Amino acid sequence: MLSIKDLNTYYGNIHALKGINMEIEQGEIVSLIGSNGAGKTTTLGSIAGLIPARSGSVIFKGQDITNVPAHNLVKLGISLSPEGREVFPALSVQENLRLGAYIKTDKAKIKESFERVYDLFPRLRERINQSAGTLSGGEQQMLAIGRALMCEPELLLLDEPSLGLAPNLVLMIFELIESINKKHGTTILLIEQNANMALSISHRAYVLETGRISMFGKACDLANDPRVKKAYLGQM
Template sequence: MDKLLTFSDVELYYDNVHALKGVSLDMDEGETVALIGANGAGKSSVLRAITGLKRIRSGEIVYQGERIDAREPDEIVRMGIAMVPEGRRVFPYMSVKDNLLMGAFTRIDRTGITATLDMVLDRFPRLKERYSQAAGTMSGGEQQMLVIGRALMARPRLLLLDEPSLGLAPKLVQAIARSIVAINRDAKVSVLLVEQNSRMALRISQRAYALSTGRIALSGRSSEILNDERVRHLYLGGEL
């Protein structure tokens, strides 16, 4: 497989807070890769660095063979990277339809947008049922489907998901997990999944990285990490 994304010794700060400390990781084309770790470990900072929402202080981020760590966020979206932020940030007073179309704002291929919209509605039938409804009146699970669908409207090659299971009931977590698997398998979209729900993340990904206080604590095949005693120490505050 070709390398889709490579982090090399990335350092990132929020003022004097050292959020990422020499982080190196990579993704192959077609993979689902999980980033797990406790709250504040640096998982979301990795996504913010990729999308250009936060500038790195040093290191390199390479996507499809091109450095992107100095590019603007809108340019990064046009290169094929879409992000679903934590917290289900819908446009609450806009309809489901208009929320979805906002995801295609960088595209000019009108016919292609219509085809993508049909694909998203087929993947998430509940959105078709709620098509004219204001997004803010939907349940949390429905809003999560909407923000994932909105990201897919950009027709990304790499989808970044920040805590998609947060605050959802177990049944809805399972539904979102199945959707992520289908997006990766059927739509051929690579997925970088940030999750505190490590069991779910490890079960639906091929590889994983565990972060601890801004550093990569361990990495490997998800099936192996799922049964690794050290993962429990990450959540219990122990030392690796």
């Protein structure tokens, strides 16, 4: 479904992504793990059209989408839930979700999207008219993911969905990510610093170190690799 080939991205003179290659098949959950500053968010930004790539290519369903503007990618079936949630605090839950469906004009289809998100996140239905800025961190994360799902993406990009959440909420968010994948067949690329949780729900994974892919393979194999255990899982 998604193929990244020899992708190079810069911030000024800083070479952030150094010729990375990745493949994501339809229906998979694929994790990209690595330490702070490794280039994980830059990778998502380059895929999503938010950070221009200097060279290389991003191919989605056979179409070259390298440096295609983000709003056009949504129409093609790619949606991003950004790091830090980035909800609109003054708008209600319902209004935030409606913005996620901006490419839709059919009222019946929009209603279906609302129901799909509210079924997945019942807590949001309970807070439908509440300002997003007054929600808890976990509820805001549900809202950010729900907003990204309103356009019914084929590929969902999740950037640090567990960031800043209490352990019980982290578990809930990861269960919901699994549910999105299994119930709706949504392909997911997950950027996550909680490598234990990421690998536990993923089919495959890549390890990013200082802008380069250093390891990749089945998530279960990486979870048992001594190098990954030592560097990212807190195990010796």
